[in-house]
Amino acid sequence: MNIQKNIEELHEMLLNKEITPKDLVKESLNKTHEVEEKCNAFVTIIDKPEMHEVTDNLLSGIPFGIKDNYSTKGILSTGSSNTLKDYVPIFSATAVLKLQEAGAIAVNKTALDEFGMGGTGTTCATGPVKNPWNTKRMCGGSSAGSAAAVAAGVYPYALGSDTGDSIRKPAAYCGIVGYKPTYGMISRYGLFPFASSLDHCGVLTRSVRDAAIVVDAMKGLDSKDQTTWDSSNIHLLSSLNGNVAGKKLFYIKELCNIDNYQNPSSMLIRHLDNFHQTLNILKEEGVTVDEISFDRTLLNALPSVYTCISSAEATSNMSNLTGIIFGPRGEGKTPLEIMMDHRTKGFSPLIKRRFVIGSYILQKENQERYFVNAQRVRRLIVDQMKKLFETYDALIMPVGSGIAPMLDGDNDILDNSDTRVLEEHLQIGNFGGFPSITIPDGFIDGMPVGINITGNCYDDENTLNIAYALESKMPYLNQIARSEENE
Amino acid sequence: MSKYKTVIGLEMHCELKSNAKVFSNAKNAYSEIPNSNVSPVDMAFPGILPTVNKESVREALMMALVLNCEIPEYMYFDRKNYYYPDLPKGYQITQMHAPVGTHGKVTLDMGDYKKEVLIHDIHLEEDSASLDHYSDASLIDYNRAGVPLLELVTEPCLNSPEEAVAFLEYMRRVYQYCEVSDADTKRGQIRCDVNISIMDEDAKELGTKVEVKNVNSFSNVYDTIVYEVNRQTKLKEEGKDSEIEQETRRFNEDDGTTIRMRSKVDAIDYKYFVEPNIPKYKITDEWLEQIKKTIPMLPEKRKEKYINTYGLSEYDANIIIKEKDYADYFEECLNLGIDPKVAANYLIVQIIAYLNKEDITLRDFYLKPAYLYQIIDAQNKGYISSKQAKEIFNKSLLEKREPKTYITKDNQQISDKDELQNIITNILDNNQDQIIAYHNGKTNLFDYFVGQVMKETKGKANPNLVKEILNEKLN
Numbered sequence: 001m002n003i004q005k006n007i008e009e010l011h012e013m014l015l016n017k018e019i020t021p022k023d024l025v026k027e028s029l030n031k032t033h034e035v036e037e038k039c040n041a042f043v044t045i046i047d048k049p050e051m052h053e054v055t056d057n058l059l060s061g062i063p064f065g066i067k068d069n070y071s072t073k074g075i076l077s078t079g080s081s082n083t084l085k086d087y088v089p090i091f092s093a094t095a096v097l098k099l100q101e102a103g104a105i106a107v108n109k110t111a112l113d114e115f116g117m118g119g120t121g122t123t124c125a126t127g128p129v130k131n132p133w134n135t136k137r138m139c140g141g142s143s144a145g146s147a148a149a150v151a152a153g154v155y156p157y158a159l160g161s162d163t164g165d166s167i168r169k170p171a172a173y174c175g176i177v178g179y180k181p182t183y184g185m186i187s188r189y190g191l192f193p194f195a196s197s198l199d200h201c202g203v204l205t206r207s208v209r210d211a212a213i214v215v216d217a218m219k220g221l222d223s224k225d226q227t228t229w230d231s232s233n234i235h236l237l238s239s240l241n242g243n244v245a246g247k248k249l250f251y252i253k254e255l256c257n258i259d260n261y262q263n264p265s266s267m268l269i270r271h272l273d274n275f276h277q278t279l280n281i282l283k284e285e286g287v288t289v290d291e292i293s294f295d296r297t298l299l300n301a302l303p304s305v306y307t308c309i310s311s312a313e314a315t316s317n318m319s320n321l322t323g324i325i326f327g328p329r330g331e332g333k334t335p336l337e338i339m340m341d342h343r344t345k346g347f348s349p350l351i352k353r354r355f356v357i358g359s360y361i362l363q364k365e366n367q368e369r370y371f372v373n374a375q376r377v378r379r380l381i382v383d384q385m386k387k388l389f390e391t392y393d394a395l396i397m398p399v400g401s402g403i404a405p406m407l408d409g410d411n412d413i414l415d416n417s418d419t420r421v422l423e424e425h426l427q428i429g430n431f432g433g434f435p436s437i438t439i440p441d442g443f444i445d446g447m448p449v450g451i452n453i454t455g456n457c458y459d460d461e462n463t464l465n466i467a468y469a470l471e472s473k474m475p476y477l478n479q480i481a482r483s484e485e486n487e
Numbered sequence: 488m489s490k491y492k493t494v495i496g497l498e499m500h501c502e503l504k505s506n507a508k509v510f511s512n513a514k515n516a517y518s519e520i521p522n523s524n525v526s527p528v529d530m531a532f533p534g535i536l537p538t539v540n541k542e543s544v545r546e547a548l549m550m551a552l553v554l555n556c557e558i559p560e561y562m563y564f565d566r567k568n569y570y571y572p573d574l575p576k577g578y579q580i581t582q583m584h585a586p587v588g589t590h591g592k593v594t595l596d597m598g599d600y601k602k603e604v605l606i607h608d609i610h611l612e613e614d615s616a617s618l619d620h621y622s623d624a625s626l627i628d629y630n631r632a633g634v635p636l637l638e639l640v641t642e643p644c645l646n647s648p649e650e651a652v653a654f655l656e657y658m659r660r661v662y663q664y665c666e667v668s669d670a671d672t673k674r675g676q677i678r679c680d681v682n683i684s685i686m687d688e689d690a691k692e693l694g695t696k697v698e699v700k701n702v703n704s705f706s707n708v709y710d711t712i713v714y715e716v717n718r719q720t721k722l723k724e725e726g727k728d729s730e731i732e733q734e735t736r737r738f739n740e741d742d743g744t745t746i747r748m749r750s751k752v753d754a755i756d757y758k759y760f761v762e763p764n765i766p767k768y769k770i771t772d773e774w775l776e777q778i779k780k781t782i783p784m785l786p787e788k789r790k791e792k793y794i795n796t797y798g799l800s801e802y803d804a805n806i807i808i809k810e811k812d813y814a815d816y817f818e819e820c821l822n823l824g825i826d827p828k829v830a831a832n833y834l835i836v837q838i839i840a841y842l843n844k845e846d847i848t849l850r851d852f853y854l855k856p857a858y859l860y861q862i863i864d865a866q867n868k869g870y871i872s873s874k875q876a877k878e879i880f881n882k883s884l885l886e887k888r889e890p891k892t893y894i895t896k897d898n899q900q901i902s903d904k905d906e907l908q909n910i911i912t913n914i915l916d917n918n919q920d921q922i923i924a925y926h927n928g929k930t931n932l933f934d935y936f937v938g939q940v941m942k943e944t945k946g947k948a949n950p951n952l953v954k955e956i957l958n959e960k961l962n
Contacts, residue, residue, distance in 0.1 A: 071534040084533065091527050093534060190534040197763035225536050226765055313763060316568050319577020320531035324627075335572040335625070362568070362758035371760065 003027040004153035004480055007058055007210045014054045014061045021051060021061035021105060028063035028107050031154045038483075039130040039152065041145040043068040044076045044109040052103035058213050060103025065149050065158030068109040069116055070096050071190035075106075079115045079192045080124040083321045083346030086328065093190020094225065095159065095201050095218045102217045110145025110158055114348050116166055116194040117314060118142050120405075123350050128407055131174060132481035133447055137404040140170035143204060147174040150204045153480040157205040157214050163194045164306055165399075165426035167202045168438040172399035172450025175440040175479055177471075178204045179211040179464070182457045183433025184229045186215065187222030195313035198306075198430040206478045208439065208468040212236035215460075231458075239461035244469040245286030247462075249396045249453075250388060251279070252294045255422045256398065267402035268419060270444050275398035278441045278451050281473045282396075287466075289396065292388065299421050301377050306427045308361050308374035315358030321346065382432040389456035394463055396453050397425060399438050403447035426452060435460040437467045440476040448476075491685040491723065493716050494693055495651050496607075496643035497708075498680040499658060501668050502614060502634050503546050509613050509635035510537035510580055517674060521628040529633040531575035536764045539564075543635035544587070546667040547611040548770065549778050550637060551588025553661055553785065554606050559585040562770050564611075564762040569755050572625070573615040575632055581612035583759045595653050596787065604654050605642035612636050637667075643682060643693060648712035652705050655679065659705075660786045663811045672704050679708055683715040684731075685723065694719070695731045699745050702738050711738045714745055789814055797827035806835050812849035813839070819856040825863050833859060837880065853887050854880070861890040869902040869949060870894060902949040904956070907940070910948070911956050914939045925961060933957065 002010065002019050013019045029047060036042050042065075054061040066072060069079040073092040078084045096106070111124040121144025122128035129144035131137040132152040139147045143160030147170035150158050160167035162180040171178025180202030191201055203214045216236045222228045254260055258272050279289045323330045323342030330341030347355070361370040388395070401419035429436035434454050441451040451470070455463030471477055505515045511528035518524055528535040544562060551558050563585055566578040591606030616632040618625055639658065645651045659677065662670040670677055679702045684694035697719070699711050715736075722730050733751035738744075784792075786808040793804040807813045813834060820830035842849060862883075866876045871894060879893045901907060914936065915922060925932040940953045 071532070077533070079533065087533070089532060089534075091532070188534075189536050192533045224538060226538050312760065316566055316578050316758070316760070319568060319570065320533065320575060322570065322572075322577065324572055325530050325575060326532065336570060339570055339572075359758070362760060364756050364758070367758075367760070 001027055001031070001153065003031060003063065003155060004478075005156070006207050006478055007062060007156045007213050010062050010156065011058045011060075021054060024061065025049060025051070025063050025105055025107060028155050031152065032108050032149070035132065035149055035152045035154055038135060039132050039139075039148045040127050041111055041129050041148040041152075042108045043078055043080060043111050043124075043126055043145070046075065046107050046109070049105050049107050050100070052100070052105055055103050057102045057217075059099060059217055061105065062103075063105045063107040063155045064099065064214075065108050065110050065146055065155055066096060066106050067112055067143055067146050067159050067161055069112055069161055069192040069194075070109075070159055071192070072096055072106065072109065075109065077109065077192075078125060080112045080126065081114045081321075081346060081348075081351075082125050083323070083327045083342065085125065087326050089190075091190065094187035094222045096190065098218050098220070099159075099214075104217075107155065108149070110143070110149055112144060112146075112161075112166075113142035114351055115192060115314075115318065116142040116161055116163055116199075117351055117354055119165065119169060121145070121147075121170065122407065123348055125348075130407065131404050131447075133175060133404075133483055135483065136406055137447065138173070138407050140173040140400075140404055142166040143170050143178070146204045147171055147176060147178070150174070150206060151176050151481040156210050157203050160202050160204050161191055161194075162200045162202050162430065162436075163198045163310060164424065164430055167200075167204060168426050168429070168436060168450075168452055169399060171204055171438040172440070172452075173404035173448070175443075175448025175450070175476065175481065176204055176206050177208055177211050177437065177439050177467075178202065178450075179208075179215060179437040180429065180435070181215050181219065181460050182435045184225075184227045185219045185231050185234075185435075185460065187220070187225040187228050189222055189224035193313075193317040195310035196317060197313060198310055198427075200430065200433075206480070208437070208464055208471050209237065209240060211437065212240055212464055212468075234458075234461060236461060236464055240465055240468045242465070242469045242472055244282070244466055246288075247286075247393045247466060248288045248290070248391065249282065249394050249466070250290045250292040250392045251275075251396050252299070252425070253291045254294055254296055254299055255425060257291070261418055263418075265402075267444065271398060271400075271402045271449060274442045274444065274449060275451060278470070278474070279396065282466075282470055285469060285473065290392070295384065298377065298381050298384065299425075302381070302421055302427055303424045305374045305377045305381070305431075306424065307357065308370050309378060311354045311358035312361045312371050313358070315355050315362065318355070378431045381428060385428060385432050385434070386456070389459075393459075394453050394455040394466055395428075396451065396466075398422070399426065399450040399452050403444050403449055426454075429454045433457055435463045437464060439467050439471050439474075440479065441470075441474060442476075448479075490688075491694075491716075491720055492688050492690075493646050493712070494643045494684045494686060494696075495645040495648075495712060496682040496696070497639075497641045497645065497651060497654065498682070499639045499641075499655060500678045501637045501639070501658075501662055501670055502676040503543055503637055503668050504666070505540055505542045505546070505635055507540055507542075508633035509540050509543045509611065511535075511633050512538075513633065515634050518630050521626070522630060525629045525632070529575065529629050531577070537564075537580055537762070539765055539768070540635065543611060544768075545778060546635070546665075547587040547609065547637055548775065549665055549667060549782060550609055550639075550661070551591070552775065552779055553665065553782060554588060554591035554593055554609060554639075556588025556591035556606060556609065558588055558770060558775065560770065561585065561767040562587065563767045564765050565759045566762050567612075568758040571615070572627060573618050573632075575616065575629070579613060579615065580762055580765075581638075582610035584761065586610035593654075593657065595650070595657055597650065597653060602650055602653070603644075604650075605644045607640040607642050609637055609639045612638060643684070643696070648709045648716075651681070651712055652709050655705050655708060657786075660808065660811070664783055664785055664814075666783075666811075675703060678703055681708055681711050681715075683712055683719070685716060685719045695733050697731070697733070697745075698735045700735055700737050700748065707738055707740065710743050711745060714743055718745070786811075786814065793817075793827075793831075797821070797831075799827060799831050803831050803835060806839070807831060810849070816849055816856060820859060823856055823860045825856070825860055829863060830859075833863075841884070853884055854890070858883065858890050861894065865890075865894045869900055872900050872946075872950065874946075875900070900949050901944055901947050902952060904952060907948060907952055908956055910943055911936075911940060911953070911960065914943060915960060922961070933961070936961070
């Protein structure tokens with residue numbers, strides 16, 4: 001199928017008129033329906049999408065998917081939440097507008113953990129998303145639908161958002177590339193907020209080059225988002241040269257050295273082994289990789305710091321969901337009763353739990369102890385990273401502690417405290433707003449695993465180039481999910 | 488009014504003027520048509536982000552400077568979280584951690600004493616939507632949602648309703664003079680919360696304070712304080728001190744009382760935290776200097792000048808500085824060369840009376856200073872009498888035509904002494920009997936002769952000159 005090719009190949013074929021945007025849209029929609037059947041990956045399938053002509057722009061005439069927490073004018077945008085089950089926005093997110101201006105064609109809206117608040121892809125209002133490599137397994141989240149669709153070959157790319165690891169974790173579980181650039185490089189205007197200081201826009205693709213192309217088109221100053229900055233001197237695609245000799249990387253000893261785990265599972269042993277083998281590939285290219293010791297106390301604080309900050313901001317960010325202006329109107333005698341009814345019926349229990357935590361943390365008597373302290377620890381972690389970036393080009397780490405967990409199994413990640421920090425370390429990238437990219441680096445039991453590279457702020461070109469060099473030395477470029485082997 | 492000391496603290500909200508709302512690009516303007524000045528940001532659609540209006544920040548900084556406040560190095564905002572149908576985002580963007588101004592101070596002239604008012608802080612925030620309640624429904628108008636609002640909080644340092652109202656009047660004038668707000672209470676552009684407590688004269692600690700919310704006119708602020716002080720005094724005198732509870736009340740305009748809303752125990756925890764979508768912004772010294780230069784001369788300074796330089800009475804000066812429009816009009820008259828006392832007299836006796844009668848503002852008043860000058864100049868040159876001046880003033884206003892169109896050769900006053908002497912000689916010659924009667928003691932006939940001259944000249948004779956000549960001839 002043509003649609004499973006990468007962006008540059010498709011562009012070439014479109015320019016040479018070997019195919020038309022219409023052909024591609026048809027293929028993409030057919031595949032969408034197929035993947036919907038198999039993986040339950042979509043909230044909305046846009047059967048009659050707004051077409052665009054082929055131009056010099058690499059993205060013109062090529063279909064793509066949008067995570068359903070991006071506001072899309074005239075197209076249902078639910079955030080995978082019942083609180084917005086009928087919500088059709090009157091404006092589009094800046095990132096979406098930029099892609100449409102480039103001539104890209106949106107063909108579906110993908111499912112996510114409700115408002116991005118989850119890491120499993122199982123808490124979407126439309127039901128759990130299944131992994132295209134093995135439908136008994138999850139995709140991870142929250143960009144579950146986008147990851148499943150890109151991995152299954154519905155189109156070359158789909159938009160994601162990343163507050164803790166919501167692009168980079170599902171990318172690893174689905175064997176694809178997930179990239180979130182430096183905070184403020186892509187406007188968040190129109191992205192439904194989860195935790196504003198941690199939220200990033202980004203993309204899921206099957207190659208580093210495609211990720212560079214898409215973010216080149218999405219990024220830029222936006223007068224509607226004051227946290228954006230001028231990145232006009234950054235050209236991601238043209239900076240990819242694969243030349244990495246002399247680059248210096250580090251990984252965190254406490255998380256990557258198997259000796260630090262008591263009774264490690266076979267999965268963990270194989271996963272970390274695969275990670276170290278991948279490092280050898282880089283070393284052969286002239287890259288230095290150092291094992292660095294990171295303050296264990298800070299590392300152990302990671303998950304709680306993330307929970308504190310993200311839940312607090314989320315509680316406030318989602319206070320606009322009252323059913324007064326949009327969303328289904330609740331019942332009640334007073335405005336407060338009406339709001340409460342809307343929220344009681346609309347939110348899943350998981351989200352309510354986060355709201356309770358966030359609300360508790362923000363209470364006057366608790367703020368100093370939880371919220372302010374969490375911010376202090378966040379600052380300490382970021383400072384330590386910045387210091388390391390004075391010496392090193394990037395942090396390189398395995399994603400998670402293994403392959404995608406089973407959808408209904410006893411692999412509850414939250415209870416496995418031993419690997420909890422390994423599962424959640426990608427949050428460091430959100431704390432500092434660092435550019436961070438996951439690429440596939442192998443298979444365990446037929447399921448893909450990923451490796452992550454995180455660089456310093458504004459150093460996106462360098463970070464992507466390291467990923468690009470590594471990708472070119474491994475056989476996972478442009479891989480499409482092959483479920484037959486697993487089911 | 489009470490043997491106890493009254494302690495008052497004020498929170499004064501003032502809507503600022505600007506091209507756009509404080510965090511969105513919707514128009515900031517009062518409109519009769521509900522929901523006509525609204526952007527997706529004002530309605531808190533999912534995914535919207537705030538963008539700070541620099542103009543509003545400039546205005547807020549100017550007020551911080553005027554109030555002699557400390558200004559923070561960085562500008563940033565906080566979220567105040569609570570649920571209410573008039574608050575679309577479920578939080579208000581305001582300033583709690585680093586208000587645009589803190590520790591300010593102003594001195595009020597209370598007539599026989601000076602009152603120093605301490606400003607706790609002023610901060611920039613957004614207004615909420617407005618609600619209209621009907622018997623079976625409530626309607627929300629988002630025009631007001633996101634309008635820039637400057638909240639000023641005083642220390643509990645005011646000790647009488649007079650002081651409280653004097654301070655509010657003072658601030659209203661400052662807002663108007665600096666052109667940051669129309670500060671029109673009738674349009675709800677100024678709203679106050681009043682904190683009131685009483686204490687024994689020699690007490691060290693403040694009494695339990697009661698907060699009265701949303702008092703919307705200065706006279707209501709006055710009445711609120713009087714009522715609360717009486718209520719609290721009565722409780723205290725009856726030994727029911729404990730019944731003075733820290734609570735929130737509201738003023739009932741119908742009967743001039745205050746009504747309990749909620750106890751402090753039920754106070755809302757607003758869960759303030761820093762707004763993450765607005766990066767910290769450095770307030771440079773250069774910018775502050777620039778703003779300083781644009782602060783116009785404030786009313787108190789103008790008042791001093793009017794009294795000391797122009798010789799106005801304090802009473803007159805107070806009337807003129809009451810509204811910036813008055814003071815501007817007055818000063819424009821002076822620039823044209825009109826005598827300060829004449830200008831003040833016209834303004835106070837004729838113009839302001841006219842404005843009140845017609846219920847219009849000075850902006851809509853037809854006789855601009857340049858037109859007034861035409862009348863006063865003609866009178867000074869003796870072309871017209873003061874009576875004519877008054878007539879022309881009224882006629883010009885009525886017909887909306889320049890005064891000079893009424894000042895022609897025909898109606899110019901006769902101030903030529905020779906010409907008048909001829910006329911008077913003629914009249915006296917024809918009234919010999921009356922002259923005899925006058926000399927025999929009927930001195931009130933003097934006015935008769937004046938009348939005859941006026942009749943002869945159709946009222947155009949310069950009356951002073953006529954009297955002078957008649958005196959010469961008769962006595």
